[in-house]
Amino acid sequence: MRRANSQGILRQDLLWHLKEGTRVRQAVEEDRCLLCQSQRVNRAGLCEGCAANLTDEEWEVAKEWIEERRR
Numbered sequence: 001m002r003r004a005n006s007q008g009i010l011r012q013d014l015l016w017h018l019k020e021g022t023r024v025r026q027a028v029e030e031d032r033c034l035l036c037q038s039q040r041v042n043r044a045g046l047c048e049g050c051a052a053n054l055t056d057e058e059w060e061v062a063k064e065w066i067e068e069r070r071r
Helices: 011-020 022-030 056-066
Strands: none
Touching: 011 022, 011 056
16 A cells, blocks of 8 residues: 555555554554544554555554454
């Protein structure tokens, strides 16, 4: 998936950001998707549309945020 908004992170960097956490916390606080910058994000900092397009590896890390195993 390509970025819809140039202010979002690059898709190829998503996994790193999910593991590192700083941008995830910022995205949740600002209610802006990490990738497309739309509103209404989950605890992993992703909107519904972007979350639906994660790879298996990305989903495993995002799920840790959603289930509050990462902070």
